[in-house]
Amino acid sequence: KLLSAAAAAHHKAIGSVSGANGVTSKADWEAVNAALGRVIASVPEATVMDVYNSVSDITDPGVPAYLKSLVNGADAEKAYAAFLEFKDVVKKNQVSSPGPAATAAPAKYD
Numbered sequence: 246k247l248l249s250a251a252a253a254a255h256h257k258a259i260g261s262v263s264g265a266n267g268v269t270s271k272a273d274w275e276a277v278n279a280a281l282g283r284v285i286a287s288v289p290e291a292t293v294m295d296v297y298n299s300v301s302d303i304t305d306p307g308v309p310a311y312l313k314s315l316v317n318g319a320d321a322e323k324a325y326a327a328f329l330e331f332k333d334v335v336k337k338n339q340v341s342s343p344g345p346a347a348t349a350a351p352a353k354y355d
Contacts, residue, residue, distance in 0.1 A: 247280070247283050247284045247287055248284060250280050250283070251277070251280035251281055251283070251284050253280075254273070254276045254277045254279075254280040255277055255280075257273055257276065258270075258273035258274060258276065258277050261273045278331065282331065282334060282335045282338075285335050285339075286335045286336075286338040286339050286340065287340060288340065288343060289339065289340060289341060289342060289343055290336065290339050292343065293339075
């Protein structure tokens, strides 16, 4: 249900993209982030960190600095601060144990 809601939020945000820079509306941007936060908070922190560390293990350490060099540094710092705030909100609402295991999709989706 949470993944479906996150996918729907993404779909709506993509549909509201406008302008030469391909920017979605602020409301749709916030809806996507809220939906992702709910998905991330729905699994224990250890699981989230396992994914984070796995990605970190395969990412060249120079990537963050390279990506930052492609944009306005002050904007990147503001975005990072907002990300840390997002992380804190998610962590505050994190479940402590996993929910029931997912089941296979109904046959009509095979």
